[in-house]
Amino acid sequence: MDNKVTPARRKQVIRDNVAGWLFTFPSTLVLFAFTFLPAFIVVGLSLFDTNLVGQSDFVGLGNFRQMLTSGDFWGSVLRTLYFTLGSVPVAVAVSLLIAVLLNAKVRGRTFWRMGFFIPYITPLVATSIIWLYIFNPDYGMLNAALHFLGLPVSRWLTDTVSAMPAMILYSTWHDIGFAVIIFMAALSKVPTELLEAAQIDGASGWKTFWHVTWPMISPSTYFVVIIYTISAFKMFTQVAVLTQGGPVDATTTTGYYLYQQAFGQMHFGYASAVSIGLFVIIFLLTVLQRRVTGRKVFYG
Known part of the structure; x- marks a missing residue:
């Protein structure tokens, strides 16, 4: 046979x-104009001490040395880690529970799906402003509900202890819609014959979920955890609207710390180094998650 073209x-x-x-x-x-080109510019700026409007001095790796020895930077990293560890497991667990409940034949399932997804597609600024009133310690709905139930009220965003938990509460409410949709799609793909076989063998609902449903949706769980972790480390908008990093830097995450250095103090070179440091942290966490949990994912 002649293969000549x-x-x-x-x-x-x-x-x-x-x-x-x-x-x-x-x-x-x-993609090049809004992703790769800005990334190249950030790498270049990280080598200079510049405010973009005056003199720029080449400092080489000086910005990175300053970042690695800065207590403020590492403090922001720890607060970001606190937020991530507090928000991601809660958001995943709550969204999975809601997805399992909505996957059953309940009345108004489409309405509930829309109800949980609408906050996720609503701009962060808009919902953050609404939650400013909910968190208000004097006339907010949250304290009013706690008072009605006879529970102690809180200063929420104005207290160093409760400010970050308040951010976790708001972010969980805002973000679970995304995971609910992902989990519901995964649950709909679980083979019914496996569930029926488990029931015939006498497995309880919990054992069926743990030994059949959970392994079958593990790829979706793994995906949601990765996406939520990355999103948590990039958190900025809700901090800027709700607390501006306060009180006393209690909610100054790395993303907001970067913003303060760039647009508050006009240290664009140092802020560029911080952004690269944030990228490296997110990359290393993703690799760690892949090594630790990726091998436990079942791809049937």
Whole structure:
């Protein structure tokens, strides 16, 4: 059989390749302009002591040395880790519980799905402003509900102890809609014959979930944990609206610390180094999660 490519076929392949590149060029251009180019600029700025409007001095790795020896930077990292460890497990557990409940045949299931998903697609600024009133220690709905139930009230965002838990509460409420949709899609793909076999063997509902349902949806769980962890470490908007990093830096996460250095003190070179440091931390955490939990994921 002759496998020689004819001139006509060669021209057709070239035309197809050119057409493909032309179709992808607009999206490639946008990706380069708004992702890769800013990343290159940040790497370059991290080597300078600059405020972008005056003199720029080349300092090499000086910004990185300053970052690694800064107590404020490591304090922001610890607060971000606190927020991540407090919000991600809670958000995953609550969203999974809601997905399991909604996966059953309940009345108004579509309404409840929309109700849980709407906060996620609503802009953070808008919902953060609403929660400012909910968290208000004097006339907020949350303290009013606690008072009605006879429970102690809190200063919430104005107290160093309760400020971060308040951020965790708000972020969990805002973000669970995304995971609920992912988990519901995963639950709908669990083979019914496996669930029926477990019931025939006399397994309880909890054992069926733990030994059948949970392993089958482990890829979705792994995906949600990774996405939520990355999102938690990049947290900025809710801090900027709700607390501005306070009280007494109790909610100054690494993302907000970066913003303060760049636009508060005009240390754009140092802020660029912090952004690279944040990227490295997120990358290392993702690799760690993949090594620790990735091997436990069941891909059936």
